[in-house]
Amino acid sequence: MTSAQPGARVLLVDDNEASADMLRRRLERRGFVVIAARDGRSGVAAAEQEQPDLVLMDLSLPEIDGWQATRLLKANPATSHIPVVALTAHAFLTDRQRSLEAGCDEFETKPVNFDALLAKIHAILIRRAQHV
């Protein structure tokens, strides 16, 4: 398995403790720097302050949900360029459509297929690097 670009910074917005902890540790093992937020509002704030390379966004979140948080991120010029990957246990086809409509760039379901998620993250980061 290939490793991440060194030090790529990922903002993980997830209110589920086990899920957030597990994903943070697995991503850190692959060389990512993980910034964690536990609700939609602090996720949006963290994205603006920390300027991560990518956001992994759970959708059912307290304060404001992931769909709304994504809309805010995409509407704000300071954060609109940051790719957002919806990462959710909402696994229906309509959930995928809804999250893409909200502005998410990609959609992955929980339970996470970690290799597929990594491939997606790589694809996004590399595509972005090409355009910058």
Next chain:
Amino acid sequence: LNPHPPALADVLEQVPLIGTTAGDFARPVTPVRVDASSDAARQAFAADRSLYAIPVLDQSGRPAGLLNRFKFLEHLSTRFGHALSTNRTAGHYMESSPLVVDEATPIDRLAALLANDDHHLFDGFIVTRDGRYLGVGTGAALMRALDARLLERTRSLELEISERRRTESELVVAKAAAEAASIAKSTFLANMSHELRTPLNAIIGYSEMLLEDVQPDGPASGAADLERIVRAGRHLLALITGILDLSKVEAGRMELDVETFDLASVMRGTIETSRPLALARGNSLSVEGLEHVGNVTSDRTKVQQVLLNLLSNACKFTEQGTVTLRARTERVSGCEWAVIEVADTGVGMTPEQCGRVFQEFIQADPTTTRRYGGTGLGLAISQRLCHLMRGTLTVESELGRGSVFTVRLPVMLGEAGESAGATDRVRATDALPSVEATRPAPAADAPSRRPTVLVVDDDAAALDLLSRTLEKAGFATVTAASAEEGLDLARAVRPDALISDVLLPGMTGWNLLQAFKAEPSLQEIPVVVLSVIENRRRSLALGAVEHLTKPVVSDLLVTLLKVATSSTRGADEPARAPSPPRVRVAS
């Protein structure tokens, strides 16, 4: 709630109508003889002011005429009229051709007769029974009756209208309730799916993480146990999806994900998964006839789910016995069928229990749930899935001897007239096909084979660079300079993945992609499109796994290809570094 309001005729039938026949108007007025003195009639009219007509009968008692009150009194009021009345007979004054009707004459007919040219509505009429005098009636009474009847009809119509309005509003309420129930059910299913997937995410994720830490070959490493947790977690995930699918089957919205796969390897996989359950009850598991079955074009996940359900069912109801998974093929009316039996030596069932066993939430015996556990959904789901795949699931059993469940599936689902393949796949995987959904079927000799990538590009330098990069990363490559050549090569080599440029001489890369998706033997092969053209949407819509813009970053491409070419079986096992592959480059 009565969805069928009564017809108007039925309502009228039930309303008691006043005066439906002439008989109802017959007032038994004492008649006078035609030759009797008219003075008797004068006295009768004087005595009863409500009397309007007196019948006059002939010698044989038949109606001869009618004395109408007003006409008779008119005669009496003439000069000497009163005095003359005592000398003249009733026959002298009577109307000699009154309306005479039988008592059974319907009211409508009676009204029509009274209103015609020969009679006047205010004249009376004589009612007879079998030709003999019965009584007299008057137009006024008839009018009152008709009026009352009209009133009744109006009332019953109003009743019917309000009944219909009530039914209609009840239907509106019922429809709203049904819609609300349907929404509530969908919401419940979505919530349940979410709530089950969330903890499962932690279970699978943590155990995969632990698996990365342990030495796979260490004696007491626990790697095998962790693998079981991961496998069970994934199985549970598949079941959750399956139950949701069952509700989709009911709603007629179930989609088939048709691919060509090796049935024997699916059977082996299900046997492995079921082994712990078999061992727990001291059962031995055996598999027979794998050599008789080859590739099958059907829905792999659903076949797997059916077999797992049947095996788990067999293991559950058998103790210290044998569970056998048996395969063969049959040719019936020109169609080839894969026949898979799951036979056990367990408790068995009575014929009556066999008849019920595929119903939802019903197990062979009410005490079963207590004793053996389970949801009672497994066999119902399995049978529906088999039907969906144009197949059948049947059972034969003998109490105390064991049961044999038999699955029959068409070897080529497409042959059954099903629109299998590309269209289903596009629908099932949405506009953004995930890597997961487009995994290829593993080849029969998967463990020893290295993934082969077919590279199609008309630029020789690019072709060379790409194939060298891929070989270095552990793939075997075959190359073609045109789409046509690539298609021929693909049919011959059956690569594990295709990388194609879009701009090619003749057929474009997109044409090639479409050709792949249209051909059953190639449609499962993941395709990555490379191009200087930015048209990711089109590539993905046509079924590509990914669209990359040139110049391609090799790291990304390699990662993508590794994910895309790892088989489903591979994904059930922990990720391990691929061993160096054999390089095959066709010039």
